[in-house]
Amino acid sequence: xxxxxxxxxxxxEKPDVQTSTIQIQSLSIAPKRKSKRQxxxxxxxxxxxxxxxxxAPIVTLLVLNFKNHVIGASIWxxxxxxxxxxxxxxxxxxxxxxDGEDHNILGALQFVAKGxxxxxxxxxxxxxxxxxxxxxxSNGGLPIGYLFTHLEFGDIRNLINPLxxxxxxxxxxxxxxxxxxxxxxxxxxxxAASLTILTNLMGPATAVLVLPTLQWVDTxxxxxxxFGSLAASGSPRGDTVFPGCNDxxxxxxxxxxxxxxxxxxxxxxxxxxxxxxxxxxxxYGAMLAGTSQEGTVEFTLNASRxxxxxxxxxxQVLRSLSSDLQDLASYVSGDLxxxxxRSQKQPSYNNSxxxxxxxxGPSIGVAADCFNGTLTALTLATNKQVRCLSGWTxxxxxSGYEDxxxxxxxxxxxxxxxxxxxxxFYLGDADKKADESYVQVYSSDKxxxxxxxxxxxxxxxxxxxxxxxxxxxxxxxxxxxxxxxxNATTNPLVTEYGNPSYGSSTVWCDAIAxxxxxxxxxxxxxxxxxxxxxxxxxxxxxxxxxxxxxxxAISPDWVLAAWSVANNGTVDRSRxxxxxxxxxxxxxxxxxxxxxxxxxxxxxxxxxxxxxAQSLSFISYDYSDDQASLSAAAKDKSQPVLTTWATLxxxxxxxxxxxxxxxxxxxxxxxxxxxxxxxxAVSLRIKHEHGVVELFVAALEHQPSQEFEDLHDEAKxxxxxxxxxxxxxxxxxxxxxxxxxxLSGGLQTP
Ligand SMILES: *[C@@H]1O[C@H](CO)[C@@H](O)[C@H](O)[C@H]1NC(C)=O
Ligand SMILES: *[C@@H]1O[C@H](CO)[C@@H](O)[C@H](O)[C@H]1NC(C)=O
Ligand SMILES: *[C@@H]1O[C@H](CO)[C@@H](O)[C@H](O)[C@H]1NC(C)=O
Ligand SMILES: *[C@@H]1O[C@H](CO)[C@@H](O)[C@H](O)[C@H]1NC(C)=O
Ligand SMILES: *[C@@H]1O[C@H](CO)[C@@H](O)[C@H](O)[C@H]1NC(C)=O
Ligand SMILES: *[C@@H]1O[C@H](CO)[C@@H](O)[C@H](O)[C@H]1NC(C)=O
Ligand SMILES: *[C@@H]1O[C@H](CO)[C@@H](O)[C@H](O)[C@H]1NC(C)=O
Ligand SMILES: *[C@@H]1O[C@H](CO)[C@@H](O)[C@H](O)[C@H]1NC(C)=O
Ligand SMILES: *[C@@H]1O[C@H](CO)[C@@H](O)[C@H](O)[C@H]1NC(C)=O
Ligand SMILES: *[C@@H]1O[C@H](CO)[C@@H](O)[C@H](O)[C@H]1NC(C)=O
Numbered sequence: 085x086x087x088x089x090x091x092x093x094x095x096x097e098k099p100d101v102q103t104s105t106i107q108i109q110s111l112s113i114a115p116k117r118k119s120k121r122q123x124x125x126x127x128x129x130x131x132x133x134x135x136x137x138x139x140a141p142i143v144t145l146l147v148l149n150f151k152n153h154v155i156g157a158s159i160w161x162x163x164x165x166x167x168x169x170x171x172x173x174x175x176x177x178x179x180x181x182x183d184g185e186d187h188n189i190l191g192a193l194q195f196v197a198k199g200x201x202x203x204x205x206x207x208x209x210x211x212x213x214x215x216x217x218x219x220x221x222s223n224g225g226l227p228i229g230y231l232f233t234h235l236e237f238g239d240i241r242n243l244i245n246p247l248x249x250x251x252x253x254x255x256x257x258x259x260x261x262x263x264x265x266x267x268x269x270x271x272x273x274x275x276a277a278s279l280t281i282l283t284n285l286m287g288p289a290t291a292v293l294v295l296p297t298l299q300w301v302d303t304x305x306x307x308x309x310x311f312g313s314l315a316a317s318g319s320p321r322g323d324t325v326f327p328g329c330n331d332x333x334x335x336x337x338x339x340x341x342x343x344x345x346x347x348x349x350x351x352x353x354x355x356x357x358x359x360x361x362x363x364x365x366x367x368y369g370a371m372l373a374g375t376s377q378e379g380t381v382e383f384t385l386n387a388s389r390x391x392x393x394x395x396x397x398x399x400q401v402l403r404s405l406s407s408d409l410q411d412l413a414s415y416v417s418g419d420l421x422x423x424x425x426r427s428q429k430q431p432s433y434n435n436s437x438x439x440x441x442x443x444x445g446p447s448i449g450v451a452a453d454c455f456n457g458t459l460t461a462l463t464l465a466t467n468k469q470v471r472c473l474s475g476w477t478x479x480x481x482x483s484g485y486e487d488x489x490x491x492x493x494x495x496x497x498x499x500x501x502x503x504x505x506x507x508x509f510y511l512g513d514a515d516k517k518a519d520e521s522y523v524q525v526y527s528s529d530k531x532x533x534x535x536x537x538x539x540x541x542x543x544x545x546x547x548x549x550x551x552x553x554x555x556x557x558x559x560x561x562x563x564x565x566x567x568x569x570x571n572a573t574t575n576p577l578v579t580e581y582g583n584p585s586y587g588s589s590t591v592w593c594d595a596i597a598x599x600x601x602x603x604x605x606x607x608x609x610x611x612x613x614x615x616x617x618x619x620x621x622x623x624x625x626x627x628x629x630x631x632x633x634x635x636x637a638i639s640p641d642w643v644l645a646a647w648s649v650a651n652n653g654t655v656d657r658s659r660x661x662x663x664x665x666x667x668x669x670x671x672x673x674x675x676x677x678x679x680x681x682x683x684x685x686x687x688x689x690x691x692x693x694x695x696x697a698q699s700l701s702f703i704s705y706d707y708s709d710d711q712a713s714l715s716a717a718a719k720d721k722s723q724p725v726l727t728t729w730a731t732l733x734x735x736x737x738x739x740x741x742x743x744x745x746x747x748x749x750x751x752x753x754x755x756x757x758x759x760x761x762x763x764x765a766v767s768l769r770i771k772h773e774h775g776v777v778e779l780f781v782a783a784l785e786h787q788p789s790q791e792f793e794d795l796h797d798e799a800k801x802x803x804x805x806x807x808x809x810x811x812x813x814x815x816x817x818x819x820x821x822x823x824x825x826x827l828s829g830g831l832q833t834p
Contacts (some may be wrong), residue, residue, distance in 0.1 A: 135207040145293040154736040156435035159189040197291035211761040220808040224265020225820030227251040229802025247802045292747035296735045305727040310717040312706035317637040343648035351660035379406025383618045393449035396700045401445030436732035438609045444726040448700045454593040468499035494531035502529030507640035514654040521583045525640035531573040540565040575637040586673040600624035646698035786817040
């Protein structure tokens, strides 16, 4: 600290320039002044207390904002109970009423913000005045340009007031005795200028901190399940996979038991989608994805194709989400106490304007497409087959290979060592299977591809053409091919649609499936989401940590379950799906005319796509949800931990965005000013203030001694410095020149 800043009591240390008559007068009225002075310092202390108290609401607001304090469905929620019931029958009327009340309270909070601003203004004015008077009492004196700074600094024009910036520069003959005086005065200039900026920013800053905003706030993510594995590669097992099916029935690979619940579900999903094709043909129409129901929610496949993949929600996850929704409903109606996704510390669903339930869960993303071509089946041994289908075009939009067609060969049979399975069924009449269209679904572990110019060195071309006996088929399937084609050669699920009258010409579809853990999101507000449609958020991309880039194997039995048919059974034409397949089948095998394709040809691709989606949505998974495995998995991270949470629409404080940060900075600087005033008062022993009127009277009483001679412009006058002397309770102005002259007068000849 600058030791030059010490309080000087001019009355005791400086030579007295007062006349003796005034001394006598002042003696006689001394006791009265003393009590006045005491009153003055009591008031002075009070201004400090009031100024200091400003910090309390500001710190409270800062804490609320830093902790992202959540209020609730309305701004006025005393003891956590808002006057809100966002779930009632009368949701819109309630929302309207809440909006009115919120508007009211926001208005009131504006007044609070203004109050805080005015309060700070008081502190800042006192600070400027305190410092100005301190300077005036110290040796260097105060330029008269600064006498009214404490009244002017709140006005932004103060910044461009030349007097503020030039007053400390001494004017020629008025050279002050000490150069440090000028430095001190410039510190004062800086203080006044920064307080001008600060006080002008204080209003919006406090408003930003005081006013809560309507936000989406996540409750804490609650670990819910430790993911085990997807039962994709095996046949459906267990009593709970499909309602209406028990394990004994599933063992026979007869999936007609699924028809009770999922037969109508499949038919409905498909006919809803196909009916949309008629809408799409209208000028104003478009093709919309059909929805399917599971429990209390609906879902659809996510066609926002992310890296060529369709993501299909998993019905087991949807069942969990359904029970989350039921929990929420019973919680809100008062039947169930805090359980489910709600954590005790969070605001209750009751206090939220809108609630979005979120749940992480497995989902299957599939790249699927259909092609026409011919089938060549090579039987190498009784249990070793190679099936080659021509007409394959890589699906990827980015491959640049859309124009080349390849032949895709996959291996099938138990002799290959890998897990290869097949399932099939017929369409129509069980007694005339030989004449009917059929569907064969192969799950193969490995495929390869070639075209007319290259087989990527696998020799498969030669082996196909010459039926060579010396072919090393294991080598053929191990040879790596073009990387862009390569990820469609692991674990393909190939569906062949055939009809005896079209011979080896077939329509075939392949599917490459990946698994990942997107977030299932359900907006529970019936006004925003009347169909309870679940959407998949954050679709996984190939770069995600939890995204396994190796395609997973899918058992063809899941496809049988989607058609509700036994292996080698028949799908009756009386069912919607049988009827639709029978309707489009004759066109599907006709040559594809690019300029005028039959509508049935693309309707067929919907039939395939939606039955595939139904199959993949069934795939169950196992998990553990006991506390021990949850905490163990959280520690060793060997298995994904699936969490649940809710996102609530509530009024809350927070610091997201730039303006709140500015508000925080400004209010922290405000607190610094308050503390600065206190520290200055204590360290400089500022006990009380002279009033402005007292100063004015002192100025009137002052007899100028040529200070203003030859001074004609304001800027120069403003530079003239005065020292305030405490003349027995009343301030007295002494020109700085006279003061320092008088000071040194004892030593030098005047
Ligand atoms: C499975 O369901 C079938 C048909 O409903 C029934 O006959 C059979 O007893 C059930 N098996 C078990 C183990 O419940
Ligand atoms: C939520 O509000 C409903 C209706 O006002 C009430 O019956 C229920 O008890 C509340 N639930 C809780 C947990 O406060
Ligand atoms: C809440 O959850 C705990 C543990 O998950 C369970 O034991 C309890 O029965 C649940 N309470 C209610 C009212 O459902
Ligand atoms: C065969 O495939 C290769 C590599 O993918 C490609 O460069 C070539 O153009 C294709 N040939 C034909 C005739 O499409
Ligand atoms: C398929 O392979 C290509 C090339 O290796 C790669 O860029 C792409 O991400 C893969 N697709 C998927 C879905 O993994
Ligand atoms: C599909 O995925 C996108 C991207 O994640 C998401 O925004 C959208 O809500 C999803 N739609 C459905 C119906 O799941
Ligand atoms: C499928 O059914 C046909 C005709 O009924 C029969 O010839 C064939 O052996 C059956 N195949 C299987 C794998 O059961
Ligand atoms: C499958 O089960 C249903 C009902 O139990 C039965 O009617 C049907 O004949 C079975 N199908 C086959 C192919 O076994
Ligand atoms: C398959 O489609 C191509 C065009 O995509 C067409 O040229 C060819 O004739 C079709 N073959 C059959 C058997 O339909
Ligand atoms: C495709 O359809 C158009 C319009 O019907 C017809 O003129 C053309 O001959 C057809 N092309 C083939 C290859 O059938």
